[in-house]
Amino acid sequence: MSKFSLVYSHGSHSSICGYCGSNFGSSKFAITATSLNCKDYQDLVDRGWRRSGGYIYKPHMKKSCCPQYTIRLDANKFNVSKSQRKLINRFNRYIEGTYDPSNKDNKDGDDEGDGKSKGNSQQNKSKKDTRASSGFDLAKIINEAEDRQDWKHHLRIVFEKSSFSREKYELYYKYQINIHNDDPSEVTEGGFRRFLVNSPLQFESMNNPNTPGYGSFHQCYYLDNKLIAVAVLDVLPKCISSVYFLYDPDYNFLQIGKYSALKEIVMAQELYNAGLQDLHWYYMGYYIHTCQKMKYKGQYKPSDLLDPETYEWYPFDKCSALLDKHNYVSFANPPNPPNPPTENNKEYDSDDDDYVDEPPPGMLDPEKVSDKDIETIKVNYKGIIKQFGDIPELKNDGIKNRMKEYYAAVGKELAERMVYKFYY
Numbered sequence: 001m002s003k004f005s006l007v008y009s010h011g012s013h014s015s016i017c018g019y020c021g022s023n024f025g026s027s028k029f030a031i032t033a034t035s036l037n038c039k040d041y042q043d044l045v046d047r048g049w050r051r052s053g054g055y056i057y058k059p060h061m062k063k064s065c066c067p068q069y070t071i072r073l074d075a076n077k078f079n080v081s082k083s084q085r086k087l088i089n090r091f092n093r094y095i096e097g098t099y100d101p102s103n104k105d106n107k108d109g110d111d112e113g114d115g116k117s118k119g120n121s122q123q124n125k126s127k128k129d130t131r132a133s134s135g136f137d138l139a140k141i142i143n144e145a146e147d148r149q150d151w152k153h154h155l156r157i158v159f160e161k162s163s164f165s166r167e168k169y170e171l172y173y174k175y176q177i178n179i180h181n182d183d184p185s186e187v188t189e190g191g192f193r194r195f196l197v198n199s200p201l202q203f204e205s206m207n208n209p210n211t212p213g214y215g216s217f218h219q220c221y222y223l224d225n226k227l228i229a230v231a232v233l234d235v236l237p238k239c240i241s242s243v244y245f246l247y248d249p250d251y252n253f254l255q256i257g258k259y260s261a262l263k264e265i266v267m268a269q270e271l272y273n274a275g276l277q278d279l280h281w282y283y284m285g286y287y288i289h290t291c292q293k294m295k296y297k298g299q300y301k302p303s304d305l306l307d308p309e310t311y312e313w314y315p316f317d318k319c320s321a322l323l324d325k326h327n328y329v330s331f332a333n334p335p336n337p338p339n340p341p342t343e344n345n346k347e348y349d350s351d352d353d354d355y356v357d358e359p360p361p362g363m364l365d366p367e368k369v370s371d372k373d374i375e376t377i378k379v380n381y382k383g384i385i386k387q388f389g390d391i392p393e394l395k396n397d398g399i400k401n402r403m404k405e406y407y408a409a410v411g412k413e414l415a416e417r418m419v420y421k422f423y424y
Helices: 038-045 082-096 121-134 138-142 166-179 189-197 249-254 256-273 292-299 316-323 397-410 412-417
Strands: 006-015 026-035 050-052 055-059 069-074 155-161 215-223 226-235 239-247 281-287 303-306 313-315 378-381 384-387 419-421
Touching (some): 082 249, 166 239, 166 249, 256 281, 281 292
Parallel strands (some): 378 419
Antiparallel strands (some): 069 281, 215 226
């Protein structure tokens, strides 16, 4: 049985945007969770929140230079594309030993995994004919390369609870410096633990056999007994949620990030088939339409984006067409007629006075939250859990305003379900 979630609020703040680098272009409301049950986090995610370690934040979409839209895919309806089939087959052929990336004359092959290889051509033709006649079985083909003792390379994939190891940290260090150009002095073991190891999510076991439970996990990829990649994942009541992915840059040619996404889609399918009928979604975090590095997320179809105002889901293709014309848009209530942003008519301006006092999309207006509304918020005060209205010592205006802002940010249901921690 899950326990209460325990959180406290940081309120609203702005910072340098991690995507385009603009000063104070990233605006968000944030809380820290010291303990968080998986249902509460699922509901937060479905309201546009996302975690980084125990820090959980919701972007202010209108005030952000790079609006971040939650994206999800129905794994049971996933349509694997030709390029994704080629990627999987090229990956498998490398493990098998029939694809050499250093050989410039060695073609990738077609989407059924043939092409020029070192193996027996008749055997490869037979494989191609079999796959072509039976269709592409994503789960079967993507699992084909694991633990093959008869292939050139040995691939082992380990799914484990989130934990620290020196090997994981060294891989993270190499990845951050080489892929994200981080200053080596800033890539610390403590930062790695806070960001990708420590998680507030409470582990909850599942009643279904051969299922991992709900909580935070690492999916570790070992090639010839060397750790080459780690996927940081949350398994929630309705979804597999991708938190972060890191890999050894020496294996860039395998496109292992895209491969791992396909692997996680299959994991969602397998958990659904194991009896978890609500768990058939794959969440890839945020999609940023103006960020080129995010474009690949739209290639996993059929995907949806979360409307930031109504918390309803809309087909990605419809949303993408609107985002071509607007920096920020509510898909439920698009501007009419469309008014594309220009240098003289931008929809985003971090100094725009119109946005100073406007509540973020999807949040209530704190000024319209009444004293009566916040009385039912659960709080932990001096180690005792009570309703906020039952603690006279907390009735000063400063504390009440903070609680109204928190109530407005997380919504009535979560404000009354989670426990707000006071540290005095």
